[in-house]
Amino acid sequence: AMKGVYGGDVAGVGDEAFIGKVMGMDSILYFRKGARGAALSSFIDTDKGWPGSPYVNQQQLRKLAAIILSRM
Numbered sequence: 001a002m003k004g005v006y007g008g009d010v011a012g013v014g015d016e017a018f019i020g021k022v023m024g025m026d027s028i029l030y031f032r033k034g035a036r037g038a039a040l041s042s043f044i045d046t047d048k049g050w051p052g053s054p055y056v057n058q059q060q061l062r063k064l065a066a067i068i069l070s071r072m
Helices: 058-070
Strands: 006-009 016-022 025-033 036-041
Touching: 016 036, 025 058, 036 058
Parallel strands: none
Antiparallel strands: 006 016, 016 025, 025 036
């Protein structure tokens, strides 16, 4: 519900998942399985200047989430 933070729903990750934005970048993945929830966040790489990009992209975060969800 926080304006500018919600980046959209993600299908196929747990019971419910959505993208979180930081500084307008898709750098967080929030997800839930049953009553348990978690979030994965990536720092921003600014070595090549601002605004930079997340070190870990959304596809990589989703793969990590799948591993975590399999153990929840």
